[in-house]
Amino acid sequence: MISQDQALTLLKAGLASSTADQTELVLIGEDLSLTRVAESQIHQNMYRSDTNVFVRAIKDKRVGITSTGDLSVEAVKRAVKDACDISLLMPVDEQFVSLPSSQPVDKISTYFKDTADSSPLQRADAIKKIVDKCSRADLQAAGAFRNSTETLGVINSLGVEQFNVSTKAELSMTVTGNRDNAGWSIGYDRNIKNIDVDALAATAIDKAQRSVDPIAFESGQYVVILEPAAVGQLLLFLAFMGFGGKTLFEKRSFMSGKIGEKICGENMTITEDPFNPQMLGVPFDYEGVPRRRVPLTEKGIAKGGVYNSYYARLAGVESTGHALPPNNSFGPYPKHMIMDAGTTTLAEMVKSTAKGVYITHFWYVNYLNPMKTMVTATTRDGTFLIENGLVTKPIKNMRISQSILEAFSNVDMISGERKLYPQYSVVMLVPALKVNNFTLETTEG
Amino acid sequence: MIENARQIVDLMHRLTAKSCEHAHLRVEQIESERLSTSSQKTNPVEKSVSTGYAVRVLKDGSWGFAASSKFDPAEYERVIKLAIAIADASRKVNSHKVEFAEPSVGERKYETPLKSDPFALPFKDKLGLLLHWEDLIHANSQINSSSTFLDFRRHTKLFFSNSGSAITQVLTHTGAGVTCGITKSRRERYERSFPTSSGQFVSGGFEAIATFGIEDQIERLTSEAVALMTAGECPSKTTTIILSPDLASLQVHESIGHPLELDRVFGSERNFSGTSFATTDKLNKLKYASDIVNVYSDPTYAGGPATYLYDDEGVAASREPLIQKGMLVGYLSSFETAARVGLPFSAAARADGWGSIPLVRMTNLILEPGNQKFADMLPDVDDGIYIEGVSSWSIDDNRDNFTLSGEIGWEIKNGKLAGMIKSPSYSGNTVQFWNSCDSVGSKDEWVLWGTPNCMKGEPGQNARTAQGSAYLRFRNVKVGA
Numbered sequence: 042m043i044s045q046d047q048a049l050t051l052l053k054a055g056l057a058s059s060t061a062d063q064t065e066l067v068l069i070g071e072d073l074s075l076t077r078v079a080e081s082q083i084h085q086n087m088y089r090s091d092t093n094v095f096v097r098a099i100k101d102k103r104v105g106i107t108s109t110g111d112l113s114v115e116a117v118k119r120a121v122k123d124a125c126d127i128s129l130l131m132p133v134d135e136q137f138v139s140l141p142s143s144q145p146v147d148k149i150s151t152y153f154k155d156t157a158d159s160s161p162l163q164r165a166d167a168i169k170k171i172v173d174k175c176s177r178a179d180l181q182a183a184g185a186f187r188n189s190t191e192t193l194g195v196i197n198s199l200g201v202e203q204f205n206v207s208t209k210a211e212l213s214m215t216v217t218g219n220r221d222n223a224g225w226s227i228g229y230d231r232n233i234k235n236i237d238v239d240a241l242a243a244t245a246i247d248k249a250q251r252s253v254d255p256i257a258f259e260s261g262q263y264v265v266i267l268e269p270a271a272v273g274q275l276l277l278f279l280a281f282m283g284f285g286g287k288t289l290f291e292k293r294s295f296m297s298g299k300i301g302e303k304i305c306g307e308n309m310t311i312t313e314d315p316f317n318p319q320m321l322g323v324p325f326d327y328e329g330v331p332r333r334r335v336p337l338t339e340k341g342i343a344k345g346g347v348y349n350s351y352y353a354r355l356a357g358v359e360s361t362g363h364a365l366p367p368n369n370s371f372g373p374y375p376k377h378m379i380m381d382a383g384t385t386t387l388a389e390m391v392k393s394t395a396k397g398v399y400i401t402h403f404w405y406v407n408y409l410n411p412m413k414t415m416v417t418a419t420t421r422d423g424t425f426l427i428e429n430g431l432v433t434k435p436i437k438n439m440r441i442s443q444s445i446l447e448a449f450s451n452v453d454m455i456s457g458e459r460k461l462y463p464q465y466s467v468v469m470l471v472p473a474l475k476v477n478n479f480t481l482e483t484t485e486g
Numbered sequence: 487m488i489e490n491a492r493q494i495v496d497l498m499h500r501l502t503a504k505s506c507e508h509a510h511l512r513v514e515q516i517e518s519e520r521l522s523t524s525s526q527k528t529n530p531v532e533k534s535v536s537t538g539y540a541v542r543v544l545k546d547g548s549w550g551f552a553a554s555s556k557f558d559p560a561e562y563e564r565v566i567k568l569a570i571a572i573a574d575a576s577r578k579v580n581s582h583k584v585e586f587a588e589p590s591v592g593e594r595k596y597e598t599p600l601k602s603d604p605f606a607l608p609f610k611d612k613l614g615l616l617l618h619w620e621d622l623i624h625a626n627s628q629i630n631s632s633s634t635f636l637d638f639r640r641h642t643k644l645f646f647s648n649s650g651s652a653i654t655q656v657l658t659h660t661g662a663g664v665t666c667g668i669t670k671s672r673r674e675r676y677e678r679s680f681p682t683s684s685g686q687f688v689s690g691g692f693e694a695i696a697t698f699g700i701e702d703q704i705e706r707l708t709s710e711a712v713a714l715m716t717a718g719e720c721p722s723k724t725t726t727i728i729l730s731p732d733l734a735s736l737q738v739h740e741s742i743g744h745p746l747e748l749d750r751v752f753g754s755e756r757n758f759s760g761t762s763f764a765t766t767d768k769l770n771k772l773k774y775a776s777d778i779v780n781v782y783s784d785p786t787y788a789g790g791p792a793t794y795l796y797d798d799e800g801v802a803a804s805r806e807p808l809i810q811k812g813m814l815v816g817y818l819s820s821f822e823t824a825a826r827v828g829l830p831f832s833a834a835a836r837a838d839g840w841g842s843i844p845l846v847r848m849t850n851l852i853l854e855p856g857n858q859k860f861a862d863m864l865p866d867v868d869d870g871i872y873i874e875g876v877s878s879w880s881i882d883d884n885r886d887n888f889t890l891s892g893e894i895g896w897e898i899k900n901g902k903l904a905g906m907i908k909s910p911s912y913s914g915n916t917v918q919f920w921n922s923c924d925s926v927g928s929k930d931e932w933v934l935w936g937t938p939n940c941m942k943g944e945p946g947q948n949a950r951t952a953q954g955s956a957y958l959r960f961r962n963v964k965v966g967a
Contacts, residue, residue, distance in 0.1 A: 076576075077944060083576040085550040088568055089841040091538065097530070104664065108534040110555045123533065132528045132617075161575035169579045180960040183756035185944045214759040215572040225757075291631070292669065368532045370522065384633075404760065410909070412673045417889050418883040438882055440608045440889065440913075484887035484915075 042072050043092055043112065045204045048194040052094070053426055055117040055338065056196055058219070060162050060363035061098035061125045062107075063198050066117070067367060068094050070192035072157075076164040077429040078214075079183040081172045092192065095378040097367040098124035099140065104365050108302025110294075132273045141350045141360060143200035146331045148314065149324045151207035152190075159188045167212070171242045174445060175216055184214030188233055195329035203329040207321075211463055212236050215422055216245040221255055222435065223246025225271040227270060229463040231321050248423040252435035257485045258426060260439075264397035265479040266390045266427065269365070272380065273462035273469040274403045276311065277417070279445045280375050282411040284337050286352035287372025295414050295446060296343045302433040305449035310381035313361070313395050318360070319461060319470055322377040325362060332362035333449065341450075349373045359367070379470045390454050391429040398481060399425040399432055403441070414445040420485060439481040451477040487537065487644060494562045495646040498541055501566050506573070508544040508588055512845055513537075513644040514840035518607060521612050522635040526620045538840035541569040547583020548576035551842040564708055584824055586825035590650040591802055592880055596795040598825045600657040600691030604638040607692055619700060623666045626708035635685060636695070637661035637938070641839075643798075651800040658750035659791050659950065660694045661687035661938055664704065668711045676714035676908060678707040678893055682732035683688060683876040687936030687950060689793040710894055710906075717906040720895060722966030726959065727868030727912055728863055731927065733892050733936035734853070734955040736876050741916040742774075742781055743953065745849040745885035746808050746816070747834075747942075748823035750846070759942050760883025763916065763925060764814060766827050772814040780854040781809040783818055785833055790850035791936040792953030798844035799832040806832040808851070812921070820846050838947040845943045848951035849946055850934065853958075856926030860957045863925050865901040872896045872903060872908045889913040919960060927956025 043051075052066040063158035070092030078087040094110040094117050105128030109120040131222040164186045175182040187210070194204045210233035217223045228236045267275075283294030296304065313335040315322025324333050328350055336344040348356060349364035352373060391399065401423030409415035418440045426434045454475035462469045491513040493727055502509040517535040522529045539552035541684040552565045604612075616634040616713030625633045630684035645653040663685020668679040677683075680703045686695045729737060744750065753761055764772065775781075785794050795803050799821050808816045817827070820835035823846060835844035864872075875893030882888070895910030896903040934954040940946055 047628060059890075073945060077754075077757075078579070079756055080752065082580045083548065084754055085843050086549060086553070086572045086576045087553070087843055088565075089553040091536075091553075091555045091841050093534075093536065093555075104530040106530040106532055106549060108536075110536040110538060112556070127531050127533060127609060130613070132530065132613070134527070138528075159573045162578070165578045166576040172579055181753075183753060185757055187944070193643055216755065267519060293675070308894075367530075368534065370529055370532075371525075404883045407878050407880040409878055409911075410673075412675050417878070417880045419880070419887065421883055438887075440880075440882070440887060442889075484882055 042190055043070055043192060047194065048192065048204060049202065049255045051112060051114060051117055052196045053166050053182045055096065055121045055233055056198060058118040059098060059121050059125060061128060062099045063099040064121065065097040065140050065197040066094060068092065068192065069366060070483035071105055071189055073187065073189040074161065075160065075187040076168060077185045078168050081175060082184045083168060094120060095367045096120045096121045096124040098128045099137065100125065100128045102133045102135065102137050102317060103128045104137060105131060107185040135359055137351065138354050138357060140197045140199055141201060141328050141330045144331050144420060146325045148201060149321055151205060151231060151321050151323055153208045156188050156208035156210045156231065156233040157190045159233050164484060167238045170238055171214060171305050174242050174246060175473050177248065177309060178246050180218050180246060180368065182214060182216055188211045193323060195327065197329065201329035203325045205323050207231065207323055210236050212238065214245050214251040216239060218249055218253060222249050222252040223422040226251060227263055227462065229461045229468065232445060252423055255435035255437045255482055258436040258439060260482040262478045262480055264394050265476050266394065266399045266475060267403050267474045269460040269471045269473055270402040270462050272471045273464065273472050274406050275445045275448065276378055276380065276469055276471060277464055277467055278416050279414060280378060282414055284346045285372045286346050286348035286356060289346045290352050290355050293411065295412060296346065299343050300345055302343055303341045304343045305338060305341045305446050306452050308452055309449045310339050311337045312379050313337060313347055313375040314378055314379045315377040320377045320468060326364040327366045328364040330360045330362040331363065335361045347373050347375050376467050380472060382457050382459050382472050384457050385454045387456055387473050390473065391427055391432055394427045395429060397427040398436065399427055403462065409442065416445060417442050438484055440484050441481060443480050448476050448479055453477050487642065488514060488806065490557050491644045491646065493559065494539055494837035497562050499648055502543055502570065505570065506543040506545040510542045510799065511539065511646045511838060513539040515642045516639065516641045516839055516907065517605065520635060520637045522614060522633065523616045523620050524600065524633050525625060525631050531609060536839065539810065539833040540840050541566050543569045543572060543573050544556065544584060545573035546577050547585065548573050549582050549584065550576060551843050573609045575837050581657045584822050586821045588647065589651050589805045591648065591653065591800060592650060593652045594796060595654045595805060597620045597656040598689045599816035600658055602692040604660055604692040616691055619664050619704065622634055622704040623664065623708055626712065628668060629666045629708050645800050647798065647800050647921050653796045653800055655794055655796060657689060657794060658691060659687055659689055660691060661936065662695050662698055662700060664700055666708050666711050666714060670715045676711050678711045679875060680707055682935065684938055687791040687938045688789050689791055690789060713906055714894060717908040719967045720907045720910040724964050726958045726961050726964055727963045727965060728870065728872045730934050730956055731931060731955050731957055732935055733873055733876055734958040735953040736879060736890065738849065738851055738853050738953040738955055739951065740879060741885060741888055742809065743951065744850050745916065746818050747846040748819040749815040752823060753813065755942065758944050760885065763884050763886050765834045768814055769815065770815060773812050773921065774809050774814045774917060775812040776923045777812045777813050778926050779809055779858055779920060779923055782807045782852050782854055783834060783849045785849040787850040787852060788858065789855065790934050791938065791950035792849040792952050798837045799835040801831045803833040803834040806830065818846050818848060820844065834947055838949055842947050845947060847942065847949045848940065850952040850954065852954045855929040855930050855932045855939035855956050859926050859928050859931055863957060863959045864898060867898045870898040871910055872898055886916050898913045910965065912963050914963055922961045922963065923958055924961055927936065927958065932956040
């Protein structure tokens, strides 16, 4: 892993060689270790070290972007020259004003040595523990245990100079039996010491044991209880569909023209908050701009989206520190979303439900109609019927066809406890929800 | 690259030959270039190069893998030793040993044939083509959003094994596509794309772009996008459907390709991408599809983005049947998975780059053409729906229950296309659905569709696959919400 001195020296050498009006260099590195298990055997076990430098050069409002994985000074200078040359060939982007200038950044402790130093043997020990527990329960384990160290360095010709090292650890597992039964759990933290292997294994095993011989269940609109992971999956797709500055500017967002209006239930407050002590977000974005806390919805009212410098200027607001790497054309989106907690527990939600469906998480969420926030997906690895306040039977996976905003308008109860849920480089801190009138379809042929 | 590779392979051989059953080295470089526009505005060109290497060892029946982008003798040794240490750690858990006999193919070379190197052409010309497409799109004044792209990739791959294989492949891909959109209201927006929603991807050079016929289709696309604003809703019923070749390709991808990945069948993706209903006890027993459906895997089929002569385990590519006369007869496989069921290697172990472990992936999947043109399929439909383009898709983690939707549709009444419908969708269960296929389109309308974005594995790998299909007709399918 490249050190701060090495990284900044390299980036500065590249910057000094630029002939553009403005230039930005972004170094993104990752040392990733990952152990995958299936059929209670480790079938993939890997380490990968990769660092790339991205260059954005602007000449007369013409933008050129290159990247290289070669960290020699010559290669980085070549990437800078290529970006400068490309910029000259590009049409003028009249909407481009400037790269961001330097701003002070708050410190957030994102690096944990135990995570960075965790070895293949330590991961194997954890997997062995899970496999043995499953074996004793006559179940099989599948899962993935990863730890990574990520480096982000940003400099530009306007004085931005940022560097950060962060760590991540994530353990997910699916425990299965031979009677169509399965249970799933996931844990995420920057500090690997906070990954509770025993508790995660117990959760997955318990669900697998309770989901033997699931029954088919008829299509309809039901009360559903969504575990935090299921809530996170819906929240993430909601963010992709409309919390980003690009979708708002292009009027493709469900919030377009509705800022200040009620778009979901009054109990729904969603905030982008990298400073939450459980979240520990990297304090600046890929332009080196400090990340900000951004209210997205407040008591059901649409408050606004997140921006990089480009779309912030177009929208007449300040960047919220949500730029993605220079080669990304998707546009900014939230990376650290938090949904306000309620006061109830999962047990109380179940107890209060006459008839409903308990959902652990979803699979293959995909858009049906982004403007209506309609998605489809199937439930997975722990779907249960609730009758008269009790979880009574496991049921086969069901398909959802559901507007997320409609679901978030029908939230009846919110748990006090929240969990971190990571997906697609986004981390969310989310509670469990009890939702009325949620559309479920049978998947039986 | 080759000088570095020789150093690493010598060291790998020295450090692993006695202690490991198998050792592979892959040294790879991916050069890529993507040019795009959004609503007549040019996006920054994305040009990148990534070079690195990976060592994969099988020691005492367990795998270890380590990869780095740092070319330095000390790093070579660290990476090789780490791969061995990772295999040792795996052994701590594993009770079963991976075993297979690895063939050596010796020294081999392959390069994608191409006439016009896309990387050698001036940016100005390539951007000019995109802006020309944009102008054609916006000739229809009602269109209020658009996008176009060109995508080029050159993947140089060196593969060495302790068993003596030394393979060099240089694979060049070209892709392009356009989309036009119209927003009717805050909650209604319609899009039409060509050649399909993710564009078309092939192996070959810039000369391929002209064969896509994009320019010829833009006027039709824009008028269809406008017409969708006033089109009818997709009815909810059980009926006959005809799928356009690109949507048929996605259907093959999701409900034939993925279920027949043998690692998935064995549960390797149980915690992430899911499993498959097509378990090995069903081999040569499951009537997967109707008699007229024949599907095979063929990385040697020319022109696909999965066209290669050797996979990332060094296995020589060949044509392998998967479904014959509707019967399940084969799988996509790797060394390890093929050995478990005694099937021939199908050369389907693929990594998306130097830092990734080869997984069982789709190759070029060929759904053999039948004998009916689209026009011949219509007269046998009294009441049905024709669905074109790709809008959305979702399939359960067992690859059984699916919902797919197209960009546009038409009702079929008394053997003829009738009113246009918007957001047509259909759903079903894989085996039941494929057994209801009663017409496979002919060679004249058959296309090998390149898919640039097939995700699988942890960490996620983005493979390029291809599925060849013409129009397909199915009976008794549930359509609409």
